[in-house]
Amino acid sequence: MTEGQDAPAIEVSGLTKVFDGRKVVDGFDMSVPRGAIYGFLGPNGSGKTTTIRMMCGLLTPDGGSGTCLGYDIHREAGEIKRRVGYMTQRFSLYEDLTIRENLDFMARMYGLPHRKEKVSRALEDLGLANRSGQLAGTLSGGWKQRLSLAACMIHTPQLLLLDEPTAGVDPKARRDFWDEIRRLSAKGVTVLVSTHYMDEAVQCDFIAYIAYGKKLISGPSRDIPGMVGLTTWRVTGEALGPLEAKLRAEPDVAQIARFGDALHVSGTDKAALDRLATRYEAEGPQKWVEREAGLEDAFIYLMTGSEDNFGLKGAA
């Protein structure tokens, strides 16, 4: 360890990656505090995987610098690899090896002492001890995910990089998976997790949002709605469908989202939106109440808007 325990687990600045003349990641900065669950959000193709790969030495950045667990991402990839668990977006264990063989192989790659016991314990923790001779390729999606997590945890890393770990997994398995992530976090493991599920994003302590290779916003989750600067009105009552259609034509309305029996109508221009709310409320029959924009509103806004995102106030 070259820095103290308070130093960030990940600290990168200006990370840039060019593929075929296109800047896939462009001047990316990020600081991940130790012990945090850090959510990495962005639409498909925005550069999340590429950024994570640069952080753990799988891709050479074309620009920028940084450290991961205190080690330089350019020069000390070997040290980083030994201390980081990386779960790839695609299932990347060997389908034609058994569950035990996969874990054992990973354990050998890290040169773990007491390998056999560690593998057996991991199998028991997973609840796969009696199926350890089964080929990994025959597992269901949720089990594959859990096995992957166990495999990249086999060397008890201090930092976990999870790239869309729950994509395509059923909701129950996703909840279990997140329970596990929170357990690990409680033990002091730092977790950087990319996702595009909103319900997962709200479980993170910190958030960074990336689009077109550029980071648009980052910070503690509770500060994100404020940074996005949304004003939100909650609308309840009759005939929400026709109202929604009418509101879509209003230039001051940036976003309309359905939450159960209510509509959340949001915009970035507070004065204009307030005027609009007063006017519509007078027309009836719905009831308009102003509310603080929640994380959900902010995320929906981030995920749906694109060009607008570049004009965010307070974007870090």
Next chain:
Amino acid sequence: MKLFSFARFAAVLVKEFIQMRRDRVTFAMMIGVPVMQLLLFGYAINTDPHNLPTLVEMADEGPVTRAILMGMETSDFFDFQGVVTSQADGDRALRDGTANFVVVIPPGFERDVVRGLRPTILLAADASDPVAASGAVGAIRGIVDTAMTESLTGPLAYAAQTAPPVDVTVHRQFNPEGVTAINIVPGLLAVILSMTMVMITAVAIVREVEKGTMEALIATPVRPLEVMLGKIIPYVVVGYVQTALFLVAAGTLFGVPFIGSPVAFFAGFNLYILVNLAIGFLVSTVARSQMQALQLSFFTILPTILLSGFMFPFAAMPAWAQTLGTAIPATHFLRLTRKVMLKGATLADVAGNMVAISIIMVVVIFIALKRYRGTLD
């Protein structure tokens, strides 16, 4: 960080062996394809074809001629189909394959025999398939001699004493060098090894990339050299098995001799395996999918078959093809094998071939390592 960890290398090796064992189809192919090829080629070699269609161009006729033709017919190699009246007719029959041989009895043949002038019989052979022609061509001399001794009795016996009373000229058409059967089998080893080594190495590496397992693998502290060696060495073992099978089959089934130095063979053969693995590795750095890896491997195998001297006699190829052929490892290994197995060469005799293979290997490894990095970009 350690530059090379034996434990990690061994882990990759073990993993590779397990995967190889579970992939039954590929495993069967690795052993089955060479055996099948050997049997196919060997079968053609071994059958020693008989009753090949033969035409006669007779410019003379008499008891000696009849005796010779009778002898040829009873030898079973030749099956007389008829008579042609001109050389052009005979050539045409050879070219379109209706006849494999044309026997030409020259004008005044009988008279010249009686006078002891040793006239010449011409046997024009379609040697484009040397295997088919070689048995009959090898037998013709004996057949004619026997026919002579049998027919030149009584008052003509004096002619038989001026041995040999008749000359036979064999005119091989379409394949002047007339590669013999024995020549093909050692060459086949070069082709089989190249085919399986290049293809299997390339596919084994590309499969990891394509399936995404390479990403997880190189995210661990494993070093590129450990991955490469661990993945390649199992296939070296496969190459050994193939070669052992091959040598046993070549010797027992087809009677191919092995009269040279086993050390020279072993050294050259290891070098050849290495160069093919390096080519497979190079292919894997270019190919993006297993399909592409297969296609590219095939692309390297065609010149190995066509330009190495396996299929066509090297000396008979045009200059540009010879130049290309010189850059192919199989060309040199094939010469080495033929020299060692058939001509009794020693290590010193094949040094030149080994140097040539080494040069090719250095170039290939240099390019491959330039292309391969321990990252995903």
